[in-house]
Amino acid sequence: MCLACDFRFGPVRGRRAFLFAAGAAVAAPALAQVEVGEASVARNLVPAENIERAGVQQYHQLLAQARAKGLLAPDGNAQLQRLRAIASKIIPYTAQWNPRAAAWKWEVNLIASKQINAFCMPGGKIAFFTGILDQLKLSDDEVAMVMGHEMAHALREHARARLAKNAGTGAALSIAAQLLGLGQAGDLAARAGTQLITLKFSRSDETDADLVGLELAARAGYDPKASVSLWTKMAKASKSEGALGFLSTHPSGPDRIKVLQANLPKVEGLSGRLQRGG
Numbered sequence: 001m002c003l004a005c006d007f008r009f010g011p012v013r014g015r016r017a018f019l020f021a022a023g024a025a026v027a028a029p030a031l032a033q034v035e036v037g038e039a040s041v042a043r044n045l046v047p048a049e050n051i052e053r054a055g056v057q058q059y060h061q062l063l064a065q066a067r068a069k070g071l072l073a074p075d076g077n078a079q080l081q082r083l084r085a086i087a088s089k090i091i092p093y094t095a096q097w098n099p100r101a102a103a104w105k106w107e108v109n110l111i112a113s114k115q116i117n118a119f120c121m122p123g124g125k126i127a128f129f130t131g132i133l134d135q136l137k138l139s140d141d142e143v144a145m146v147m148g149h150e151m152a153h154a155l156r157e158h159a160r161a162r163l164a165k166n167a168g169t170g171a172a173l174s175i176a177a178q179l180l181g182l183g184q185a186g187d188l189a190a191r192a193g194t195q196l197i198t199l200k201f202s203r204s205d206e207t208d209a210d211l212v213g214l215e216l217a218a219r220a221g222y223d224p225k226a227s228v229s230l231w232t233k234m235a236k237a238s239k240s241e242g243a244l245g246f247l248s249t250h251p252s253g254p255d256r257i258k259v260l261q262a263n264l265p266k267v268e269g270l271s272g273r274l275q276r277g278g
Contacts, residue, residue, distance in 0.1 A: 055121035141226030148213030
């Protein structure tokens with residue numbers, strides 16, 4: 001039985017369209033309600049298709065390990081079905097932020113772990129740990145904010161940019177060499193993928209993901225105010241040992257909440273408009 005949830009949106013329309021899509025993800029879409037800067041041009045040092053391939057390979061390795069330990073939720077799992085239903089509402093809006101996402105084979109899976117964590121790998125590979133759902137008791141709106149945030153990191157190609165910026169030092173140099181096809185290919189998924197999961201983004205990347213994720217979730221019909229309640233819960237959970245997985249790369253704080261609160265008026269009408277069919 002297939003444990004992956006595969007959402008496919010439209011065929012790839014030839015190499016010219018593919019190349020256009022690769023370059024079109026730099027700026028925010030014209031109809032964006034939130035204001036974010038252009039994605040870093042440094043990411044051009046690492047081909048998008050290479051980092052997506054690395055992310056997909058590492059994701060499938062992670063699933064295989066979880067399955068072998070009996071930790072991967074089966075398709076009938078209620079929490080997994082809930083996650084996939086939320087993702088299915090958000091995914092149609094992702095290509096507005098990165099045209100490459102229209103050809104991604106989106107997957108959503110759930111891993112049994114007390115750790116408070118979730119991520120979206122380049123290429124649209126999403127994983128939640130049960131800890132983030134159970135310990136924070138997330139509502140559907142809050143789950144959508146987490147998911148939108150993680151999707152935004154992938155859509156805005158933050159990992160690609162960070163690896164390119166760090167390509168001149170230590171392990172990052174080796175990883176970048178693998179992604180560029182300059183090293184031994186057999187090591188690519190284990191090393192590059194591990195780096196993608198644990199990569200710490202800059203504060204500007206985190207703000208970018210917060211705002212893009214906020215708009216994605218709002219367009220999908222979820223309550224934007226859940227972004228504030230989510231990060232309030234995160235702040236309270238920061239003292240918990242299980243929260244370190246997520247909060248080590250997504251630090252909470254009053255500044256984060258203030259930025260989200262300031263942007264609520266820009267997106268609050270989106271979910272209501274969709275619910276009214278407008």
